Amino acid sequence: MDERLETILCSRYPKLLPTEGPGCFQFFGFECQDGWFGLIYAACELIQTHANRTGSGQAIASQVKEKFGGLRFYCRGGDDYVESVVELVERLSESICELCGAPGRIRERNGWLSARCQLHEEETEPSLRETSEWISRGDSMAAVLEAALRLFAFDARETSRWLTSPARALGMKTPLEHLQEHHGYRDVLRLIGRIEYGASA
Ligand SMILES: [Zn+2]
Secondary structure, X not given: OOHHHHHHHHHHOOOOOOOOOOOOHHHOOEEOOHHHHHHHHHHHHHHHHHXXXXXXXXXXXXXXXXXXXXXEXXXXXXXXXXXXXXXXXXXXXXXXXXXXXXXXXXXXXXXXXXXXXXXXXXXXXXXXXXXXXXXXXXXXXXXXXXXXXXXXXXXXXXXXXXXXXXXXXXXXXXXXXXXOOOOHHHHHHHHXXXXXXXXXX
């Protein structure tokens, strides 16, 4: 991952991603491409906010990497909520291009599995974006994942299934795809709100 993006994560979430001390995170770094920055950022945001709010044990990430085409976010010391967040972002990574963050799927090439959009099916070079754009994507992702997890009672599998299934209210795009649209996250949050209201009405 681009060093600037790694620095943003480590400086925003020093408790979750310690860069000093025994077993520190810096040893491995982030062994994946920039396209998953939004997912990793969202996971860190949710996990750290949860720890700050509830006073539950501080989770510490030990390794964040790509494996078999998907994201692996290894951490220790977390509770059930942390497990749900980690499972959710790992599942969603298979539907997000590791190079550019656009909707994608697991594709096989020369025996290697990787999550790629159509455009990057043959590419191995990361796509360059402004840092501010990556952060704004991360913020949108965090807001949507938080709301969606709550909607599905923190069931990561159900949350992931909903986020990657076409929704009529979004013109048959999946909520994850719709996040790519300008201000698309607002539509997705509104939809979650409507479902919540409908369910409790
Ligand atoms: Zn791509």
